[in-house]
Amino acid sequence: MTTVERCLDPAAVQQALQGLLPDSGAVRIVASRRNASRHRNPNPLTLRYEVDVAGTPRGFYGKVFRDGASALADPGAPVLHVASLDLLLWPWPADPGLAQLPALLDPAVTQPWWNANALHIDALRYEPEQRATLRYTAADGRTLFAKTFSDGRGEAIHRRFEHFWQSARHDSHAPQVAEPLGYTPRTRTLWQAPATGRPLVTLLPNDRLAAACAEALAALHAAPLELAGPQARDRAHWLGEVRRRQRKITRSAPELAGRLARVADAIEAAAAALAPTSLGLIHGDCHPDQLWVDGERIVLFDFDEFTLGDPMEDLAAFVVKLDMRSDGSRFAAQLLASYAQAAPGRFHQHALRWHLAVQQLLQASRAFVFQVPGWRDELASRLARTEALVLHDRIEVPS
Helix, strand or coil: CCHHHHHCCHHHHHHHHCCCCCCEEEEEEEEEEECCCCCCCCCCEEEEEEEEECCEEEEEEEEECCCCHHHHCCCCCCCEEEHHHCEEEEECCCCCCCCCHHHHCCHHHHHHHHCCCCCEEEEEEEECCCEEEEEEECCCCCEEEEEEECCCHHHHHHHHHHHHHHHHHHCCCCCECCCEEEEEHHHCEEEECCCCCEEHHHHCCCHHHHHHHHHHHHHHHCCCHHHCCCCCECHHHHHHHHHHHHHHHHHHCHHHHHHHHHHHHHHHHHHHHCCCCCCEEECCCCCHHHEEEECCEEEECCCCCCEEECHHHHHHHHHHHHCCCCCHHHHHHHHHHHHHHHCCCCCCHHHHHHHHHHHHHHHHHHHHHCCCCCHHHHHHHHHHHHHHHHCCCCCCCCC
16 A cells, blocks of 8 residues: 555554554544646645544644655644654644634634624635635624635735625625625735525526526626736636646546547647637636525625636536536526626637536546545546537537
């Protein structure tokens, strides 16, 4: 068993920790991210563990190294070195990229907003060395949310929420957002009130909501370009990603090399045949969980990835992730038809087909990267859908 395989085996990790972490018990893997490239040494794998220590679950962030490189790494924060696994472990909330986390877990941090300490603090989303989302609950049940980052990107995200918050106040058709409360440069943190409404996915299937979602996305795509991040995602960007994903999947599943080469070539050829389109503001991480419904209004979430790109990328990403649901296909067709009516100048059928193929290939590679259970089957299924789009030209989109 390789070091990577052992670090993905909770029993092996538990055994390795017994001599280093007193009273350690059962180990659970919360999340893992794997990389097949040897050019990105020395970290082929990162993980989040939950370890029972003296009967109490504790969170850890782990980096697996190659060839003994863990002994040479600069951990940058309190760390546990598991030499037998070539592994470094940071106990929550220590994080080499988010040094502000301990301060944000102080109940007194809510004083500026509530004039009171938080009663409970929960980590809702945590991406080590990158970002974390925290929920604060007061004694009277009020809640407050903080998103903190490894860099200063939160300030731009706060401005995006400010724009849409103001738009929603003056336009009854504009999408709603959670109220932005402020940005704290010292901790690189933006603060928000809780959003209202219900998750879109809990209301599907619902024919009426397809048009509302299309109008909300069209409104986002019509927003000022200065809200975009610095890295545009044009076709050249995605062609580079296609080749990178081709190499990544080939390393993890060499038997698919021939099929992947044909698919990547077909995507590149299809891009050359597409008509030029103007880049606009896009969400950049558009999927069904980013939308809620509050009465007649759509509520939008997660403005972290705003950038300049083709709005068809947002539609394709939404549809590809929606098709994981049994009730998604009809809603997807209605959404696309509604968007074509709401924003005819931005809707391009052939560009949508191309982006659908790219997004299917992206999901194929993510099955391996995030170690989805049964990832080989998921990879094969996604690859087959990509082939259907670019090799056999089979997709239904509104004309």
